[in-house]
Amino acid sequence: MDSHQVPARPTMRDIADQVGLSIKSVSRVLNGDPGVSEARAEEVRAVARELGFRRNDLARGLRLHVGTETIGVVIRQASTRFYDSLIRGIDEVADRHGALVLTATTPGVERERSAVLALSSRRVDGLIIVPSSSDQSYLRAEEATGMPMVFVDRPAKGISADTVLADNASGGYAATKHLIAHGHRRIGVIGPDHSAFAPKERVRGYRDALKGTAPLDENLMRLDAKGQAGARQACDQLLALPDPPTALFALNNVCTIGVVRALQAAGLSHQIALVGFDDFDTADLLSPPVSVITQEVEEMGRTAAEMVFARISGEPAASGPTRTILPTQLIIRGSGEIEPGGVTGRRHSA
């Protein structure tokens, strides 16, 4: 933005001049401090109203050495419901602390850094970051000066800070074991292209679950799906394999929806089992209803916010960074209970 002149906003000076009082008295009135006669006080308030005065909290904070009573949240734009719930959790806690939550969403990996630094330069009191870039060493200055920071969904690289994670590996393990328990041996995995932490962990769980039960077939792993459309395409390709999977594990809800779309188009919704990671609004309304691994996203938000405020209010900086891992849960709805051959529930010859 071309640095422009900010539109003239009235200051206490303006009010003082107009009322014929010192700026300090105006300050007193406008802050509800005592020591100004009611007559003049009323006059000040009237003029303030008339002029459209709004106290400049930035200048105030500068003088008072108080924080901005604001915490910044940086997340990547994504079509995942994840962020709604996360923000809801953060807001709830911030509200209790009387702080404002300002969220910056970044279009892609590249802008994470600039958004975070902009927030830091604007002196937010704390930061909650869902990292999308692979390196956060640009935050070393903030680390050094003790800026309260919490990372969510994936740990920071290059600095150490508080972290809140879902138990992704366990979730991946549970999803896979569940499919195995229903008789599957060839389980496809479809995940997003950017090699993020969470999907990787989920895949780790998948691999662990397979060990000793079923062979790991790299051909069944498609970790390069670009968005919903990419997931759909990846699914199509898996289904076209000479020896296709009998079950699928989708690594996030965007992928899950893409997979559902592919299965429906192929008329295989009731033939191929599916478990998705992360719940979504209409999962129970689809046919079959989609079994998912849920993570406690709102709780992740609450936890992260609590940590930030603990640090802000002087949690011994000495106490090292913490890592909180929240559990995941399997929700059985139908799609994950299809057995090889398309049978649901109990087995009988297809």
Add this chain to the structure above:
Amino acid sequence: MDSHQVPARPTMRDIADQVGLSIKSVSRVLNGDPGVSEARAEEVRAVARELGFRRNDLARGLRLHVGTETIGVVIRQASTRFYDSLIRGIDEVADRHGALVLTATTPGVERERSAVLALSSRRVDGLIIVPSSSDQSYLRAEEATGMPMVFVDRPAKGISADTVLADNASGGYAATKHLIAHGHRRIGVIGPDHSAFAPKERVRGYRDALKGTAPLDENLMRLDAKGQAGARQACDQLLALPDPPTALFALNNVCTIGVVRALQAAGLSHQIALVGFDDFDTADLLSPPVSVITQEVEEMGRTAAEMVFARISGEPAASGPTRTILPTQLIIRGSGEIEPGGVTGRRHSA
């Protein structure tokens, strides 16, 4: 938040002291201004790095009389996808202008005011507001001082400002006419409880469409659904009527999903026609796929942002507030084409 001491962050003063230089020279170096010997400049940079210095943009802005290069967005927490798309549109434009977008979400109607004023006190350069409260006269000061403000989805009350709206009435009209064209005469409406502008407009379209074609039956109108669960319940009640509707119009996507849930539970998904206002991710995956009225939400975001920046860069303040209305569109998918009696496509005796 209890106004606490902000953690000590190094200032230019600190660097100057340590290097043995004046604060002004430090400022020069850190801003890339010329006139400092390279040797000392390098020293300054080294110390800055070591100390974890980050320029205080608030103080800088105070001195420079420049804006904060930030625009504030205030929206209400809601499970509607609406906001994702809106922010995406705003971000896109803001990015082009090199501005940061900071979003404050408010839990409910009550906090709109405080969030907006906090942003204003923090000197954002402009505001985009999706109003949830019914009165914005608290923004008169901002109006008076020419703070660039744009309202989205619903006009401001109590002040006049730029506005971006969807053509809700036309959408409601189109949805209803579509159902009428498919033979329906008893069309139920299910909408959210808070008497917001957009749902009301949609109902207006509904009423208009009915005129001269079908009688308006107040018993078929349920404009009091609290969330998804409320919509589901309202739907159940409509279906239990002695003379139930043969078609339904859901006023937003939260309601739509609630209605789908009710219809599925009642086993009537393929008997009762349904058109929803506002699209959602899995609308085409449900059975039957849900016909909807779409609004160009991302475009609304882009438009609002363009307006804000136009005002910021001095669009003649004299030029009165504008109002932009974006079209809606009917997407035919199946649920809206069911005819009375449960027939799809063409008619034949039930």
Add this chain to the structure above:
DNA sequence: GTGAAAGCGCTAACAA
């Protein structure tokens, strides 16, 4: 090349 002084809008501390 470098620095001293003044001031952005605001407020504590201390007069008057």
Add this chain to the structure above:
DNA sequence: TTGTTAGCGCTTTCAC
């Protein structure tokens, strides 16, 4: 009850 002084962190103007 009211005003003056000083200064938050920064940058401009104008000296040296």
